[in-house]
Amino acid sequence: xxxxxxxxxxxxxxxxxxxxxxxxxxxxxxxxxxxxxxxxxxxxxxxxxxxxxxxxxxxxxxxxxxxxxxxxxxxxxxxxxxxxxxxxxxxxxxxxxxxxxxxxxxxxxxxxxxxxxxxxxxxxxxxxxxxxxxxxxxxxxxxxxxxxxxxxxxxxxxxxxxxxxxxxxxxxxxxxxxxxxxxxxxxxxxxxxxxxxxxxxxxxxxxxxxxxxxxxxxxxxxxxxxxxxxxxxxxxxxxxxxxxxxxxxxxxxxxxxxxxxxxxxxxxxxxxxxxxxxxxxxxxxxxxxxxxxxxxxxxxxxxxxxxxxxxxxxxxxxxxxxxxxxxxxxxxxxxxxxxxxxxxxxxxxxxxxxxxxxxxxxxxxxxxxxxxxxxxxxxxxxxxxxxxxxxxxxxxxxxxxxxxxxxxxxxxxxxxxxxxxxxxxxxxxxxx
Amino acid sequence: xxxxxxxxxxxxxxxxxxxxxxxxxxxxxxxxxxxxxxxxxxxxxxxxxxxxxxxxxxxxxxxxxxxxxxxxxxxxxxxxxxxxxxxxxxxxxxxxxxxxxxxxxxxxxxxxxxxxxxxxxxxxxxxxxxxxxxxxxxxxxxxxxxxxxxxxxxxxxxxxxxxxxxxxxxxxxxxxxxxxxxxxxxxxxxxxxxxxxxxxxxxxxxxxxxxxxxxxxxxxxxxxxxxxxxxxxxxxxxxxxxxxxxxxxxxxxxxxxxxxxxxxxxxxxxxxxxxxxxxxxxxxxxxxxxxxxxxxxxxxxxxxxxxxxxxxxxxxxxxxxxxxxxxxxxxxxxxxxxxxxxxxxxxxxxxxxxxxxxxxxxxxxxxxxxxxxxxxxxxxxxxxxxxxxxxxxxxxxxxxxxxxxxxxxxxxxxxxxxxxxxxxxxxxxxxx
Numbered sequence: 080x081x082x083x084x085x086x087x088x089x090x091x092x093x094x095x096x097x098x099x100x101x102x103x104x105x106x107x108x109x110x111x112x113x114x115x116x117x118x119x120x121x122x123x124x125x126x127x128x129x130x131x132x133x134x135x136x137x138x139x140x141x142x143x144x145x146x147x148x149x150x151x152x153x154x155x156x157x158x159x160x161x162x163x164x165x166x167x168x169x170x171x172x173x174x175x176x177x178x179x180x181x182x183x184x185x186x187x188x189x190x191x192x193x194x195x196x197x198x199x200x201x202x203x204x205x206x207x208x209x210x211x212x213x214x215x216x217x218x219x220x221x222x223x224x225x226x227x228x229x230x231x232x233x234x235x236x237x238x239x240x241x242x243x244x245x246x247x248x249x250x251x252x253x254x255x256x257x258x259x260x261x262x263x264x265x266x267x268x269x270x271x272x273x274x275x276x277x278x279x280x281x282x283x284x285x286x287x288x289x290x291x292x293x294x295x296x297x298x299x300x301x302x303x304x305x306x307x308x309x310x311x312x313x314x315x316x317x318x319x320x321x322x323x324x325x326x327x328x329x330x331x332x333x334x335x336x337x338x339x340x341x342x343x344x345x346x347x348x349x350x351x352x353x354x355x356x357x358x359x360x361x362x363x364x365x366x367x368x369x370x371x372x373x374x375x376x377x378x379x380x381x382x383x384x385x386x387x388x389x390x391x392x393x394x395x396x397x398x399x400x401x402x403x404x405x406x407x408x409x410x411x412x413x414x415x416x417x418x419x420x421x422x423x424x425x426x427x428x429x430x431x432x433x434x435x436x437x438x439x440x441x442x443x444x445x446x447x448x449x450x451x452x453x454x455x456x457x458x459x460x461x462x463x464x465x466x467x468x469x470x471x472x473x474x475x476x477x478x479x480x481x482x483x484x485x486x487x488x489x490x491x492x493x494x495x496x497x498x499x500x501x502x503x504x505x506x507x508x509x510x511x
Numbered sequence: 512x513x514x515x516x517x518x519x520x521x522x523x524x525x526x527x528x529x530x531x532x533x534x535x536x537x538x539x540x541x542x543x544x545x546x547x548x549x550x551x552x553x554x555x556x557x558x559x560x561x562x563x564x565x566x567x568x569x570x571x572x573x574x575x576x577x578x579x580x581x582x583x584x585x586x587x588x589x590x591x592x593x594x595x596x597x598x599x600x601x602x603x604x605x606x607x608x609x610x611x612x613x614x615x616x617x618x619x620x621x622x623x624x625x626x627x628x629x630x631x632x633x634x635x636x637x638x639x640x641x642x643x644x645x646x647x648x649x650x651x652x653x654x655x656x657x658x659x660x661x662x663x664x665x666x667x668x669x670x671x672x673x674x675x676x677x678x679x680x681x682x683x684x685x686x687x688x689x690x691x692x693x694x695x696x697x698x699x700x701x702x703x704x705x706x707x708x709x710x711x712x713x714x715x716x717x718x719x720x721x722x723x724x725x726x727x728x729x730x731x732x733x734x735x736x737x738x739x740x741x742x743x744x745x746x747x748x749x750x751x752x753x754x755x756x757x758x759x760x761x762x763x764x765x766x767x768x769x770x771x772x773x774x775x776x777x778x779x780x781x782x783x784x785x786x787x788x789x790x791x792x793x794x795x796x797x798x799x800x801x802x803x804x805x806x807x808x809x810x811x812x813x814x815x816x817x818x819x820x821x822x823x824x825x826x827x828x829x830x831x832x833x834x835x836x837x838x839x840x841x842x843x844x845x846x847x848x849x850x851x852x853x854x855x856x857x858x859x860x861x862x863x864x865x866x867x868x869x870x871x872x873x874x875x876x877x878x879x880x881x882x883x884x885x886x887x888x889x890x891x892x893x894x895x896x897x898x899x900x901x902x903x904x905x906x907x908x909x910x911x912x913x914x915x916x917x918x919x920x921x922x923x924x925x926x927x928x929x930x931x932x933x934x935x936x937x938x939x940x941x942x943x
Contacts, residue, residue, distance in 0.1 A: 272899050321926050326925075434532065435533070437625075437628065441918075443918070445919075456936065456938035467704050471913050481903050484905070492878045493758075
């Protein structure tokens with residue numbers, strides 16, 4: 080497809096999204112229920128297409144982990160449809176008044192949430208992600224340009240077909256098919272307002288480097304747990320272990336554990352004993368290696384690179400630090416500004432960590448794995464952002480909105496408020 | 512300066528900004544008062560440097576408008592220092608709790624405002640802008656990399672000198688001197704968090720096109736006033752005239768006036784009579800030209816380009832439309848999503864305009880010139896953004912902040928909240 084013809088299609092998506100935004104929240108929620116029902120009724124078509132995708136993936140030698148994500152079975156579909164119904168029941172994210180100020184009698188200013196416009200979303204193998212993404216777009220009245228993984232092409236096409244059947248053609252939705260379409264999308268400044276990539280770090284980085292459109296997401300998730308001198312030992316072991324092993328492939332799993340030298344002699348052996356139960360490989364710096372009695376079993380000597388690595392597996396880097404200053408400095412130079420936790424019973428340490436660690440999420444005395452839109456109670460998760468602009472950390476439906484200033488007057492000119500006998504503004508904040 | 516040595520200096524600015532953020536708001540406000548006093552005490556040094564800049568500019572044949580902006584006299588300096596003291600008195604923009612949610616007993620989540628980090632700001636001739644920008648950075652605890660206009664180099668250097676003398680060296684502040692430094696800054700992804708350009712449209716566009724760092728600002732300000740059929744005639748003339756003539760060089764001045772055909776015969780002659788008093792040149796489309804009796808005096812036939820032009824002077828483009836649909840469509844295809852106003856006494860028209868015009872500011876029955884941080888009651892204006900991400904429309908100090916999620920636990924692991932006998936989250940919103 081040429082860039083020019085794409086641009087026309089993108090603009091048609093924007094126009095359809097505008098129509099969507101003129102519906103009431105009840106109408107958009109009803110659409111979501113129709114969509115869920117349609118997908119449920121047509122589950123056999125979905126499973127058949129998914130079976131074909133799976134068969135081709137198997138014959139192509141696709142790794143098991145990817146096959147697992149590609150497979151859309153009954154329980155995964157049920158989960159996705161329950162998600163759609165949950166999104167339908169959430170409060171309406173658009174049209175909310177965030178500020179209301181009487182500038183003067185008869186001159187009312189309101190800052191109101193508003194759909195962003197057109198979202199470009201690229202996701203990997205999982206076809207259930209498509210269902211979730213479309214439901215978020217409908218609820219927030221945004222147009223959506225989707226590009227799924229090549230492996231899931233048949234499944235995704237059938238899902239979109241059924242969604243179109245259920246929602247009068249769903250013109251606010253466009254499904255891209257080729258990789259070159261992604262590059263076209265990345266060049267559509269002005270016609271796409273926000274790019275949300277979900278995929279490998281390398282892919283997210285590729286998107287960030289190849290577009291002037293804002294990108295919501297995170298490339299790396301190098302999260303650290305710092306065990307302060309004052310930490311409760313049992314609590315520290317429990318939380319640090321959970322941060323690593325509860326789901327090691329997640330972006331919010333800990334990759335590095337930093338330990339205050341004053342507690343290292345007690346903490347490190349206890350920590351190792353627990354990690355051994357899960358078969359976690361420890362990349363230990365010299366000081367922790369000395370405490371661990373040298374390389375042996377799951378313990379290897381850390382290379383400097385290990386402290387810059389997102390293992391995404393049962394491995395971690397371990398380092399003894401002189402104190403909280405070194406821990407904070409280490410996180411600043413090695414972390415990815417995603418999620419970092421301190422284990423401490425000292426309030427001053429907690430405060431310092433919260434103030435000085437410049438990450439989207441800073442935690443005390445709990446697992447880094449809590450960094451998640453559902454656990455945070457955001458209702459639905461759009462993604463996790465390590466950018467500082469727009470939205471940071473786990474992002475809910477709010478991340479698919481912008482705001483608009485609405486000013487309703489009764490004939491006011493700026494000339495009246497200028498010069499020597501100028502009228503003065505009231506600037507009276509009103510309740511929301 | 513090489514990119515690598517720049518990077519080291521930028522990181523020193525970030526570190527100093529972190530120290531700034533650890534001060535209390537009272538301490539930062541006291542710094543602002545010290546800075547204002549220092550500038551006041553050293554006004555003669557400032558005026559002397561500014562005199563040298565002016566002399567060189569005059570001898571170089573600089574146009575009057577630019578000389579006017581370059582000149583920093585007693586009253587401009589007083590105004591700027593009053594601005595600094597006002598910023599000192601504003602509520603603290605950082606450390607504000609935006610959300611507070613008890614995820615479970617002993618597991619408290621807070622979303623807190625936080626400085627963005629390092630702001631890169633480029634501004635044109637006006638040296639008083641430097642004073643304002645530094646005051647905003649100090650108040651919000653951000654580091655700031657500044658590049659002023661070449662014409663104002665001596666004045667800016669002296670201003671920074673005095674600020675450094677007043678604020679223990681002000682290490683959170685860096686002044687760039689060459690144009691190539693701007694390109695270096697635009698390449699400093701990761702070391703600069705936000706670029707705020709203030710200058711010509713072409714310059715803002717240049718910044719947007721040459722960086723992957725988010726840019727807060729607007730290139731064009733093509734604002735429209737639409738006079739609906741139901742408009743009060745006198746009110747429409749008064750507001751439309753103010754939108755154009757009150758300060759034509761501003762980004763929020765109207766460039767296009769669209770008139771419903773049902774009121775055009777009455778409105779256009781009355782509007783022209785007022786515009787003639789100010790010598791405004793009207794670029795009229797065929798239908799309005801017919802009402803105006805053809806080209807004559809200040810009336811010329813509009814070219815299509817005139818409806819895409821930001822005149823920034825006493826000129827406007829005038830068009831008769833069939834109704835609100837055509838007006839909305841015209842604004843979508845010709846406007847710059849900055850500020851657009853409807854003049855109407857029909858509530859349905861007002862609502863449609865507010866919903867369907869996708870601009871940062873949508874106004875009814877008042878001048879587009881109200882689009883301004885001070886008039887909006889934001890306390891201080893960082894800039895006006897036509898982007899939809901982060902901040903839109905006039906942006907106050909809030910635009911120099913991001914947020915951070917802080918989660919304080921007491922030993923919680925995600926494992927406890929997973930699986931068949933999982934603990935359930937409370938997700939109880941607490942008052943702010």
